[in-house]
Amino acid sequence: GENVEQHPSTLSVQEGDSAVIKCTYSDSASNYFPWYKQELGKGPQLIIDIRSNVGEKKDQRIAVTLNKTAKHFSLHITETQPEDSAVYFCAASRGNAGNMLTFGGGTRLMVKP
Amino acid sequence: NAGVTQTPKFRVLKTGQSMTLLCAQDMNHEYMYWYRQDPGMGLRLIHYSVGEGTTAKGEVPDGYNVSRLKKQNFLLGLESAAPSQTSVYFCASSYSGGLEAFFGQGTRLTVV
Numbered sequence: 001g002e003n004v005e006q007h008p009s010t011l012s013v014q015e016g017d018s019a020v021i022k023c024t025y026s027d028s029a030s031n032y033f034p035w036y037k038q039e040l041g042k043g044p045q046l047i048i049d050i051r052s053n054v055g056e057k058k059d060q061r062i063a064v065t066l067n068k069t070a071k072h073f074s075l076h077i078t079e080t081q082p083e084d085s086a087v088y089f090c091a092a093s094r095g096n097a098g099n100m101l102t103f104g105g106g107t108r109l110m111v112k113p
Numbered sequence: 114n115a116g117v118t119q120t121p122k123f124r125v126l127k128t129g130q131s132m133t134l135l136c137a138q139d140m141n142h143e144y145m146y147w148y149r150q151d152p153g154m155g156l157r158l159i160h161y162s163v164g165e166g167t168t169a170k171g172e173v174p175d176g177y178n179v180s181r182l183k184k185q186n187f188l189l190g191l192e193s194a195a196p197s198q199t200s201v202y203f204c205a206s207s208y209s210g211g212l213e214a215f216f217g218q219g220t221r222l223t224v225v
Contacts, residue, residue, distance in 0.1 A: 009153065032211060043117070043203055043216030044156070089155060093211030098163070100146070100171070100211060105155040 002027040004092050006104030013080050014112050021107045023090035024072040032095030033073045035064060038087040038106075048075070051095065080111045115139050119204050119217035126194040126224045134189040134220050136204030144207045145187035146171075146214065147179060149200040156203065162187055163210065194224045 003026040013019050025033075031052035036044035050057045050064045050073065057064050061080075066073040073092075077084055087108050091101040117138045126132055136145065143164050148156040158171030162181040176198060178190045187206075191198060201221050205214040 006155070034213060036216075041218075043205075043218050045216065046213050049213065095211045096209070098210050100158055100161060101214060103156040105153060 002030060002092055002102040004090060004102050004104040006090050006107055008107060009105065010108045010110070012110045012112065015080060015082060017080055019077045019080050019084070019109055019111075021075045021088055021090070021109070022072060023074070023092075023104050024070075025092040025102075026071065027092065027094070028068075028071065029094050030092040032093050033064070033066060034091050034101070035062075035075050036089040036091065036103075038089065040086075044089055077109075080109075082111050082113050085109055085111045117204055117206055117215050117217040119202075119220050121220060122218065123221050124223070126191075126222065128194060128196060128224060130194050131190070131192050132194065132222075133191075134202055134204075134222075136187045136189070136206075136217060137185055138187075138204075138206040138215070139185065140206060140208075140215065141184070142206035142208055142215075143184075144210055144214075145181065146205045146207075147177070147187065147189045148203045148205065149173065150203060150219075151200050159189065159202075194222075196224045198222065199224045 006023045034049035038044040063076045090104040093101045146161040147159040160179040165184040204217040207214045
């Protein structure tokens with residue numbers, strides 16, 4: 001089955017700096033890679049996703065890059081703000097019926113004002 | 114627009130007691146899931162369902178049972194709770210497998 005590893009487990013940045021979280025996956029057939037943000041006391045919420053037919057996707061201050069050859073993908077947050085502080089999860093799947101999302105271990109991001 | 118609703122939000126059980134966690138979704142999703150979240154271990158899939166009347170085992174199914182009698186509801190049962198089942202439980206649903214999942218707010222369960 002799929003195995004997703006996520007690094008770092010904790011990340012502390014100064015407000016305004018950039019933050020990068022990296023994930024690697026094992027199943028070369030995976031083609032859907034979402035990122036979830038979990039705020040304290042809440043359930044994870046999708047913030048951005050990417051499919052294997054593109055190498056990069058942006059949405060305002062967040063972007064995700066994908067390297068299928070190396071089997072890794074990354075989340076980039078620019079101009080970080082205190083409200084970006086949360087736990088972030090990456091995930092991977094084959095993106096079709098019968099296949100489930102496999103999640104990474106999570107990254108706790110702390111943005112210091 | 115409720116999305117995915119879990120009840121209860123908090124529960125304390127004694128070892129050996131039983132309980133049922135209820136998940137309800139109003140998005141007409143076929144797929145529903147139960148995850149547990151433990152520190153440093155991310156989200157691990159307990160059981161899932163691909164449609165009304167179906168259930169299947171996930172990564173960590175031991176000690177849990179599930180039922181999906183109605184499309185909108187997915188129940189997670191603990192027959193004889195153990196301290197190792199202390200965790201935060203999340204229900205989620207999706208239109209199809211392996212795609213965007215919508216999560217509930219979670220249930221914090223403590224087994225003493």
